[in-house]
Amino acid sequence: MTPGHGAAPAAAFAVPAALAERTVLPGDPRYPLLRSTYTTVARPAAVVLVRGPGDIAAALAAARAQGLPVSVRSGGHGLSGRSSNDGGVVVDLSGLDEVRVLDRATRLVRIGAGARWGRVASALAAHRLAVSSGDHGNVAAGGLATAGGIGWLARTYGLTVDRVRAVELVLADGTALRADAAHHPDLFWAVRGAGAGVGIVTAFEIEAMELGDIGVAQLVFEADPAGGALAQWASAMAAAPRTLTSAAHILSNGPALALSVTVAAADDDPDRVREALGPLLSGRYRPLQAAAQLAAYTALVSSAHEHANTGRQPVVSTNSLLPALTRDAARAVMATAGDRHRPAFVQLRSLGGAINDVPAGATAYAHRTAQVMAQGNLFPPHGHDDLHRLWAPVREHGTGSYVNFESGTGPGVFDRAYPGATGARVRELWRRHDPDGVLRPLTVG
Known part of the structure; x- marks a missing residue:
């Protein structure tokens, strides 16, 4: 059920005894930092800080019995604002933030739905592992790893969903189960791209990649209205080695526009990084500014990005x-x-x-x-x-x-x-x- 957002006062929520210690209501000093999302100020009747499948099932049952809408929030960074609501119940997964290496030989890691990607990157870096997730450390695993996951290493690693090997989730009726290629394969298919509509994922098992330092380049081009610089960037990236992934922004530059490009290279050899960047630097449209260095992956997906989402x-x-x-x-x-x-x-x-x-x-x-x-x-x-x-x-x-x-x-x-x-x-x-x-x-x- 897609919630609306407006100025309506929060409805009352009769808190079940089993959730009494987990529920934040209006008036609680924690409520202002928990009620909203990155894009939207909301006024839910209750935020339930769940600690496992049992809490989720209890929250869903209580909301259903009281006729209240439900939103699910892992980090609250989603652009739609649907991870909160007005007058309903928010199932908050932020406490499910485990990050653990299950098998170093196969690079299999367990990531809780509430884990922020900055903390995931930091925890896995100690094992020289990484998961290509989003491009900001404040995003949490649950919303991203059930939709796609277009990260800084995507052309090397694939989408985050492409490396998910199993999930644990709670269905809308409160049933908890595990899905993988051999168990509940239809659910496992849906979770990897359309997961928000089939259940509440609580944990992922994901195959990570080996990663040491990476190359990071910052390039700025004049962005001509005819799109020449933009098309050149896209053409160079389409032909680039898979070690390169990049993101670009079109920014104001006085009366003109500029194309600001960040390139991540999944390689710690300076010579190979320099060679891979060559086509981006040598076309008709030359960068006005260019800088490159080796850095830790955590420099791009940092736990320092973390902040409360308050509709800012x-x-x-x-x-x-x-x-x-x-x-x-x-x-x-x-x-x-x-x-x-x-x-x-x-x-x-x-x-x-x-x-x-x-x-x-x-x-x-x-x-x-x-x-x-x-x-x-x-x-x-x-x-x-x-x-x-x-x-x-x-x-x-x-x-x-x-x-x-x-x-x-x-x-x-x-x-x-x-x-x-x-x-x-x-x-x-x-x-x-x-x-x-x-x-x-x-x-x-």
């Missing part, structure tokens, strides 16, 4: 997954950033590589031909209607969208995130495992 960044967001960033597509992206009346803050991520080795039907993330993700963001007073109109020319070049970088929750989002046969299978599994839509994150057409 209201934003509306959408994205398009592009098979190629052609000159026409690049020009359309640049037009959104340069719009005179409502310029978008545009972010881009390079895809391809190991991500696209996985067959489209292997997980609920089906977008295995995309080379670039372009994301558009607008800030107040602009809203979803403004963004829809502004982004329409970009969407014409895309084949879908990544669910976690959509702030909307309507049926159009579902159709873009889960196209065709994938969408049909996701619909069926969501309805089978949560027939009342208690946990359903998106409106299904």
Whole structure:
């Protein structure tokens, strides 16, 4: 059930005895730091700080009995704001934050749904291991590792969901179970890309990768309105060694625009890093600034990023997954950033590589031909209607969208995130495992 957000006062929640020590109500000094998400100020009736499947089942049963909506929060960083609500119950997974190496030889690690990726990176670095997760240390595992996970090492490692080997979860009816390739395979398929609609994942077993230091480069280009610099970046990344993954932002640079690029190289050899970066530095559009160094992976995904989510960044967001960033597509992206009346803050991520080795039907993330993700963001007073109109020319070049970088929750989002046969299978599994839509994150057409 997708919650709304508004100024309505929080409803009363009759706290079950079993949850008395776990429940935070309005008036509790902890409530202001627990009630909201990164993008949205919310006023839930209760936040339940669960410690295991039994607490989750009790919270779900109490909410159902009292007719209250339910939100699930691992970290609260999601753009849609659906990890809290007004007048309902928030199942808060932040206490489920274990990070443990299960088998160093096979690089199998256990990560609780509430673990922040900065802390995960720090804990695994001690074993020279890493999981390519998101690009910010304050994001928690639960929301990311059930949707995709486009991280700094994605072209080397794949998506986070591609390395999930098993999950523990609680279904909407309170049933706790373990799913992997041999046990509950349909659930295991759905959890890797559309997990928010089938249950509440409490822990993941993930295959990590060997990693020492990495190369990190910062490049700045003049971003021409015709999209030449942007298309050059995308073309260079599509042809780059898989050791390279990059993210870019289009920023104001006085009266002009600049393309700021961060490149992560999964390699600790300076000569190989320098060689891999060569095509990004030597095209027609040369960087205005360029710097590179070797650094720990924790420099990019840092526990220092961690903060309480208190609705500090209201934003509306959408994205398009592009098979190629052609000159026409690049020009359309640049037009959104340069719009005179409502310029978008545009972010881009390079895809391809190991991500696209996985067959489209292997997980609920089906977008295995995309080379670039372009994301558009607008800030107040602009809203979803403004963004829809502004982004329409970009969407014409895309084949879908990544669910976690959509702030909307309507049926159009579902159709873009889960196209065709994938969408049909996701619909069926969501309805089978949560027939009342208690946990359903998106409106299904």
